[in-house]
Each structure stands twice: as structure tokens, then as C-alpha cells.
Amino acid sequence: MPRPVAVTYGDPAGIGPDLALALPALFPEQPLVLIGDRTVLEQRAEQLGMLPRLRDWQPGEAVIRDPLTPESVCVWHTPAGAPVTAGKPDPATAQGTVNMLKRAAQGCLDGTFSAMVTAPVAKNIICEGADPDFTGHTEFLAEQAGVDQVVMMLATQDLRVALATTHLPLSEVPEAITPDSLIRTLTILRDDLVGKYRIAEPRILVLGLNPHAGEGGHLGREELDVIIPTLNRLREQGFHLTGPVPADTAFQPHLLEKHDAVLAMYHDQGLPVLKYAGFGEAINITLGLPFIRTSVDHGTAFELAGTGKAKVGSLVAATRLALNLAAPQDA
Ligand SMILES: NC(=O)c1ccc[n+]([C@@H]2O[C@H](COP(=O)([O-])OP(=O)(O)OC[C@H]3O[C@@H](n4cnc5c(N)ncnc54)[C@H](O)[C@@H]3O)[C@@H](O)[C@H]2O)c1
Numbered sequence: 284m285p286r287p288v289a290v291t292y293g294d295p296a297g298i299g300p301d302l303a304l305a306l307p308a309l310f311p312e313q314p315l316v317l318i319g320d321r322t323v324l325e326q327r328a329e330q331l332g333m334l335p336r337l338r339d340w341q342p343g344e345a346v347i348r349d350p351l352t353p354e355s356v357c358v359w360h361t362p363a364g365a366p367v368t369a370g371k372p373d374p375a376t377a378q379g380t381v382n383m384l385k386r387a388a389q390g391c392l393d394g395t396f397s398a399m400v401t402a403p404v405a406k407n408i409i410c411e412g413a414d415p416d417f418t419g420h421t422e423f424l425a426e427q428a429g430v431d432q433v434v435m436m437l438a439t440q441d442l443r444v445a446l447a448t449t450h451l452p453l454s455e456v457p458e459a460i461t462p463d464s465l466i467r468t469l470t471i472l473r474d475d476l477v478g479k480y481r482i483a484e485p486r487i488l489v490l491g492l493n494p495h496a497g498e499g500g501h502l503g504r505e506e507l508d509v510i511i512p513t514l515n516r517l518r519e520q521g522f523h524l525t526g527p528v529p530a531d532t533a534f535q536p537h538l539l540e541k542h543d544a545v546l547a548m549y550h551d552q553g554l555p556v557l558k559y560a561g562f563g564e565a566i567n568i569t570l571g572l573p574f575i576r577t578s579v580d581h582g583t584a585f586e587l588a589g590t591g592k593a594k595v596g597s598l599v600a601a602t603r604l605a606l607n608l609a610a611p612q613d614a
């Protein structure tokens with residue numbers, strides 16, 4: 284069997300454990316390993332009326348999937364650190380959640396895992412209980428891997444939206460968009476569209492930062508001073524870039540059909556459109572990491588944890604993508 288794909292269930296009080304428990308039966312022959320607290324999984328399964336068969340697993344051991352019991356799955360027990368109640372997040376579990384992410388990331392880096400798939404964490408709970416500087420998986424995994432910059436991209440079947448900045452207060456966005464950061468972002472995006480998505484010459488639609496892409500400098504100068512000169516430098520190096528275009532009219536079929544991805548300047552410029560188009564079925568992928576990491580398009584939805592109402596579509600799409608991207612390396 285090829286190397287396993289690690290699945291982290293995220294915040295133990297959120298919907299992540301519910302979704303992680305549903306996953307094995309949907310991928311009965313794939314080498315999945317859940318990383319998390321075995322007791323949390325057992326209690327949530329009981330709450331949901333499921334009968335999981337959890338096998339304790341450690342790195343180095345074979346990953347057993349039994350087609351006769353597709354719901355059975357290997358679990359790398361990683362203590363939550365405190366008792367868990369569905370729907371009631373607790374900072375006392377934050378360090379356990381960080382440990383789970385570290386195990387998955389280090390396992391990807393040392394070759395134990397071929398990829399990692401993450402269910403949602405609550406950033407504020409990790410800030411309060413473990414790491415006040417935690418801003419998201421994306422930045423945490425970049426740090427674990429020792430890389431300066433990565434790119435967050437969310438995608439539906441028809442639309443890919445990457446971000447020039449990720450989890451940053453809006454007031455800090457303009458100063459974070461520099462020629463250097465834009466060059467690194469567009470290089471990672473172009474290279475991963477080639478390498479991971481097999482698009483030979485990716486065409487990228489770049490949004491402006493200001494209303495109407497700055498209106499010739501009358502509504503902000505970042506386009507004139509930073510974005511346009513940087514895009515021109517990259518065009519000279521062979522990048523296929525359009526823009527900067529006004530963000531409000533960029534998401535139109537006649538533009539999207541001519542491009543392979545959109546680069547938005549900040550989180551809430553690009554993601555509301557993407558989530559309007561495909562919330563619940565889209566994926567999140569971290570580009571520029573030395574390993575494959577995919578994730579869901581939604582958060583912890585604490586109000587749905589343990590109710591059976593959480594939809595698994597995005598985690599299924601994220602898992603499918605991770606398996607597809609990992610497969611060539613393990614073939
Ligand atoms: N990948 C991640 O780790 C990730 C992603 C987004 C948000 N978050 C975190 O999640 C927390 C809550 O964020 P939020 O409330 O903005 O977003 P949310 O996605 O948790 O919830 C938004 C709405 O969508 C619904 N929803 C979410 N997932 C669903 C699912 N699988 N099935 C059915 N309905 C679903 C919720 O009930 C809610 O109405 C925050 O702490 C945020 O940091 C984490």
C-alpha cells in the first residue's frame with residue numbers, strides 16, 4: 284500500500300471529528316490515517332450513532348484498510364489535553380490541536396505521509412490556549428516547513444482564487460503587498476499551477492487593491508507604484524498576467540474563461556466570491572509547501588458539531604485532491 288495520507292480533525296469540539304469519522308467509508312481502499320484523540324472520536328461516533336472501528340496506529344506500522352469493514356480506520360492517538368464536549372470549544376485543548384498539526388506536518392516532511400488533509404481549527408482558541416501568534420494552518424505549516432512564503436488558494440470545479448495576503452488585519456494589507464511579496468506569490472502560484480495542476484502556461488487574472496484598481500491613482504496609488512510595475516517585470520520573464528483589473532467586475536465569465544486562476548490581494552476580496560460559487564464543495568490548498576496540504580472551505584461550525592447536520596462534501600473534495608496529487612509520487 285502507498286504511504287498514508289494524514290487527516291487531522293481540527294478543533295475537537297467542532298465538526299471536524301464528525302466529518303473525519305465519515306471519511307473512511309467514503310474512501311474504503313485508500314491509506315488514510317486519522318490523527319487525533321481516540322476518545323474524542325469514540326464519543327462523537329456514539330453521539331452520531333456511528334460504529335467506527337478505530338485501529339491504533341504508529342508511524343512505521345502498516346496501514347490496514349479492510350474492504351469488508353470500510354468504516355474501519357487507523358488512528359494515531361494524539362491526546363486532546365482535556366475532556367471535549369461537542370460544540371463547546373475549550374482553549375485547554377489548543378495544545379493538543381497544535382500537536383496534531385505538528386505530527387501531520389512533520390510526518391509529511393520526514394516521508395511518513397504522502398500528504399495531509401486538515402479539517403477546521405478555531406484560530407482564536409489556539410491563540411488563547413497555545414500560541415498567541417497562530418493565524419491559521421497556512422502560516423503554521425509554512426513555519427513548520429521552514430519556508431518564507433506560501434500561497435493560499437481555494438478552488439471549486441470552475442474557479443481558482445489565490446490570495447496575495449492571507450490572515451492579516453485589513454489595515455496591514457497595503458504595506459504587505461510589495462514587489463518582492465508579489466513576485467514570490469505569483470511565482471509560487473504559476474509554478475504550482477504547472478506542477479500540481481498540469482497547466483503548461485498558466486494565465487493569471489490579477490485584481491487591483493483599491494476600488495476600480497486605483498482609478499489612475501485617484502483612488503489609491505498601490506496599483507501605479509507597486510502592482511503594475513511588478514506585473515510588467517514578471518511579463519518580461521514570460522508570465523501570462525492580466526491586470527490589475529478592478530475586483531468588482533473581475534469575476535465575469537468572459538474574463539474567467541480566459542484565465543486559470545485569479546489572484547486577489549486580500550482574504551475578503553477573493554474568498555466571498557469563491558464561497559458564494561461553491562461553499563461546501565470547494566477545497567483549500569497551500570501552494571509552495573514542500574509537501575501536499577489540502578483542506579476544507581469552511582470553519583468549525585460549532586453549532587453543528589455532534590448533530591449529524593455537517594456536510595462532508597468539502598472534506599471529501601480535499602481528500603480526493605490530496606490522494607490524486609500524492610499518487611504519482613507513490614506509484
Ligand atoms: N480551515 C480552517 O481551519 C478554517 C476555515 C474557515 C474558518 N475557520 C474557523 O472556523 C471558525 C468559525 O468560522 P465561521 O463561523 O466564520 O465559519 P464556518 O464555516 O464555521 O460557518 C459559517 C456557516 O456555514 C455553516 N457550515 C460550515 N461548515 C458547514 C458544513 N460542513 N456543513 C454545513 N454547514 C456548514 C455554519 O453552520 C455557519 O452557518 C473560526 O474560528 C474560523 O477561524 C477555520
Ligand SMILES: N[C@H](C(=O)O)[C@H](O)COP(=O)(O)O
Pocket residue numbers: 418419420421422550554567578579580581
Ligand atoms: N482562510 C480560510 C477560509 O476562509 O476558508 C481559512 O481561514 C482557513 O485557513 P487555514 O487553512 O490557513 O487554516
